Amino acid sequence: MADRGFDIAPDLQQRGATLIMPSFLQGKDQFTVEQLSESRKIATVRVHVERAVRKVKEFEILSNRIPITLCPMLDKIWIICCHLANFTGSGKLYKSA
Numbered sequence: 001m002a003d004r005g006f007d008i009a010p011d012l013q014q015r016g017a018t019l020i021m022p023s024f025l026q027g028k029d030q031f032t033v034e035q036l037s038e039s040r041k042i043a044t045v046r047v048h049v050e051r052a053v054r055k056v057k058e059f060e061i062l063s064n065r066i067p068i069t070l071c072p073m074l075d076k077i078w079i080i081c082c083h084l085a086n087f088t089g090s091g092k093l094y095k096s097a
Contacts, residue, residue, distance in 0.1 A: 001046060055085045 001020045002008060009019040022042050023035035031039065057063055059081045066074065 001042065001049060052082075052085070056081045059084065 003021070006021070007019070012019050020042060022039040023031055025031065056078070061070075061077060062081055066077075070077065
């Protein structure tokens with residue numbers, strides 16, 4: 001999921017992923033009903049994604065500058081913070097499958 005104008009679709013396709021973005025007007029006066037509906041769905045999901053990322057960034061290790069010595073472990077640190085954020089505070093961010 002990305003903002004308009006943040007086109008990384010070719011990079012994602014190489015990795016077998018699909019880019020999801022809100023519709024563009026592209027010189028039109030208004031969106032079609034389908035485009036408007038899809039953009040609203042994306043916006044709804046995006047609110048939850050942004051809330052989850054904000055909650056993860058509250059961990060002190062991610063809220064400040066990260067020492068260069070931790071860069072090789074940053075992906076693992078992020079994953080651990082995501083797990084911790086999911087099970088702390090006012091409840092889980094996601095429902096169990």
